[in-house]
Amino acid sequence: MTDVMAPLDGQLTADLFNYESLLPDAERKILLRARALMRTEIKPLVNEYWARGEFPKELIGMFRASGLAGLPYEGYGEHRPAVSNLLSGMLAMELTRTDASVSTFFGVHNGLAMYSIYSGGSQEQRDRWLPEMAAMDKIGAFAMTEPLGGSDVAGGMRTTAKRDGATWILNGTKKWIGNATFADYVVVWARDVDDNTIKGFVVTKGMPGFTAVKIEHKLAFRIVENAEITLTDVRVPEADRLQNVDSFRDVAKILRATRGGVAWQALGVMIGAYELALDYARQRQQFGRPIAGFQLVQDLLVKSLGNITASWGMLVQLARLQDAKIFRDEHSSLAKAFVTARMREVVSWSREIFGGNGILLEYDVARFFADAEAIYSFEGTREMNTLIVGKSITGQSAFV
Template sequence: MPALEADATFGFDPYAITGAHLSPAARAALARLQRTLDGSIRPLLAQAWETATMPPEVLDALIPLDLMQPEGMDAAEARSSVFSGFRNYVLARTDVSVATLYNAQSGLFRTAVTLGGSAEQAAGLDPRVRSFELKGVFALTEPEHGSDIAGGLATTARREGDGWVIDGRKKWIGGAAASDVLVVFARDVDDHAIKAFLVPTDAGGVRVQAMTGKVALRPMQNAVIALEGVRVAETERLQKVNGWPDVSRILRAMRSDVAWIAAGLQAGALDAAVRYVRERHQFERPIGGFQLVQEKLARMLGNTVASLAMVVQLSAQQDRGEFADENSALAKMQNARLARETVALGREVLGGNGILLEHDVARFFADAEAVYSYEGTHEINALIVGRALTGASAFT
């Protein structure tokens, strides 16, 4: 009987979810992206993972595609959560670090500027963000404050004359060393409200140190950032961030990005596992013909399709202007949890070869652990959902 074949751009899609939610122009833009990933980026990945470095050729190949406003696409669709979600899905299906790198600009930085900045700031900065003329990163997490960042954020901003002085430290800031500016979240010492500032990475008092020793997202360069007496003008403060509710509004919009990445990495692991079992022979037959292998692959497909269906519906809601913390939290929680199971099944299917970079599954296996924790841990997202279900907050 003929085997189910993967779509070149989206992987295995038995319910034709992609065709129902993307215009021909959007599909064409993502197909161009996939050809670039296959031709220019995939060959670099094993070495990038081995050496824990992000080759500059990755962004050099992606930037000309103009993926935030692809040629021939309607501007509204290009800005939609559905299209940006599928863009993350396609990127993550090739590699999670590549998806995280691009999303640091297109998701984290751009969302902070467009939702956190005034109308004038957003209008002036967004074209530069889209073109990568201005590269930026999102600096919220701190060495001692991750899940408790809402109440525990320790970086301070002190008003002095017509500007601000910022002191503190940030950690896990992806892409910081290669960026032009940091969106630094700091607590105003006068009113204790959290505010956001565009801080140049070359400003006096800014030190960026690359993190080492990671066992996931190895090519993605995360950093610890020290800010000591850093002076920033009031014009560089994002005017619509004046408290945690404003930060939460930004995070709500971005959490869906990670849920899409969690779905895409499952698609990549499934691709690699199916490719392997069709080629690998044991006991004088392809291992794809063994019952236990097929059961694992079926579960991988089920998880992947369920994850894709969930994020498509979440993004469709958001494109209608319906934003709910519990919905984005549920998608991130569920898809990241399923991703762990999916990549573990893929590694099992490959046996000992599942830990070798040459077969791709190993990258997805390790990277699923990072996705499980960033942009809100499983537990924090579960409490957001639980609060919506019960009407009672379990946060302490």
Template sequence: MSLETAVAAQERLYGVCDYYDAESLLTAGERRVLGRLRVFLDEQARPLLAEYWERGDFPDQLAQPLIDLDLMEPVELTGAPGAEQTPARGIYQGFRIFELARTDASLATFYTAQAGLFRTAIRVGASAEQQAEWMPKVIDFSLKGVFSLTEPESGSDIAGGLSTSARREKDGEGDTWILDGAKRWIGGAASADVLAVFARDEADGQVKAFLVEREAAGVALEKIHGKTALRMMQNADITLTGVRVPESMRLHNVNSFRDVAAMLRAMRSDVAWIATGIAAGAFEAALRYVKERQQFGRPLGSFQLVQEKLARMLGNVTSALSLVVRLTEQQAKGIYRDQDSALAKMQTSLLMRETVALAREVVGGNGITLETDVARFHADAEAVYSYEGTHEINALIIGRALTGESAFTR
């Protein structure tokens, strides 16, 4: 299917799942880029998803074609690299995540590991000189990285519980840092060139960040097996034993957890877009099914109780999409507040969780098979519900902003 055929087949890219036409905020050029992504996902990715999800493997043959689509900073939207280049708009970046997630959560997580997590680590944490060297390589994927913050014993309490240590010492080559510790749930680590590792400086107790080569001496990775969500995404346990990192590979603008929090504040909006995309994908899969499935001599979609559930699903998707679009508009104005991104992550995750459950209900017994796509969305939603801030943590961030009182334990 050509892009022209795909666009001609529908008046809008997102149709019924974008009931209030948030897509109208996109430019024609942005829609063309997203249309190319749609064709790739439908023709190359979708046929592989059920098989690889069940196997618990990532379809590596999709990685380079996805990179080659030039989605992060498309030249046709931003201009050729140089002084006149204009960054891709936030609303385009949000819909890029939405398009990936409405197809598959692991694909969205894979891409945003680079375009969101790692890129944000460089954008917020690196000095101007480091950004000038690294950012072009991040954008074209010639430097692939992952965000390595979570630890085996610290997730929600990472601010105070982070135990990976960094010790600075002088040697014949200048300043060197020695890292010891462990990280967990690091998605895409096995295929990364570098790991953005966060560690606590033994000298001042503050959190610092380092780009660690994946194949450096003392770095050990082990794939996490037995997952029931995001089965295609390859998550790893990482052990760091006496890993030596030069001062030049420390992110110079990360000098406390406050700097890490600035990254999280920016990245939670990406996860809210993923949650919204998953809800949309589950809704669309359920809608396709009930239009085709016959029960009691009638289309399943003709029954009142089914239609009520479809209406609730559409309401959830529309609410979530409205929320992330407005958050993205605020961030485009430079307004970044912890409570804003926390509210979006919390609420879109709740709406996603209800939507995938309703989709599973209307598809019935076939909703637990991979054939209808619903089971994949239903399972993957559980991972997204928890990562980048659990419901409870985000609720406390919002509550603190509302009351002026912190309810976090000390």
């Protein structure tokens, strides 16, 4: 198939309303740098490693050379002043537009892990860990979800932390932890057995009692090395406990920010699938002409573009609220619930345009179709995010 996506210095096919023009020139150059990295260096690797279910370690060096890590954090990364949340969101979109697994690897490191330290750590901890993470000399992971705890993890976290002098003893199991098989630092969340609050700990690779086993046979996010982590009497120094995390409210601040990032990923999946379908429809011949000239195919493409455009507009305003520091849980929850639902529609319509070819990896759209299911579920299910928004607009909690 030929690639009809816009040139690296041009407007995306899916950006009908030219949202990308909202970025100042300096930030758009960073976005274009990410676009070039994904299209020229990373895209050729994706299908091979997706089929093998392996993470290509050479990606770390590629991202290191790109200087894209650490950009959202004041004083860290290539740009000392932090970039806008609009650029951060569009970067997540751009990475996912090529592959959701690669975007998730980067998002876990640059978002969940680094933001946990940036938001929850002391100044000494930020200065100790973030520079080498921003340089991608050290890779991070984020361990919250448990085998028996997902949506109820705030009140049902089973991993425990027990203070013992100058150290904490961690015991428990975490599941679906991206990057954990090779991460240098894993931010582990555990319940303090003495005061029943949630605390965060930075567990360093190789600590006795820490094991991470790769989860096999996944049908989505196959490039991401998700792991099941076991913590058996892992001793973590008090100096490695995130000093500014005193309750789950502090954790919720982190999730509020990263949940918006997942919505941007969902937009990237939509755009990637739509662009593939549009390209295919222009080339695929049936009844003597391209199927792009068929009314029903155009209907699917236009509905897809409508979902993309509406979702993009919502996320632009979400980023503005974040930049103004006035965004709330219901903002990111509505965005995550709405955009991921629209994403499901677009990947289904896009795969439909491919017909039987849509299940072949060589056409790429099957990868987007499968990965969309993971994005739909993580960082809060549609149901949980719906209840967060529902509580906000009615004043009544429907949680049980």
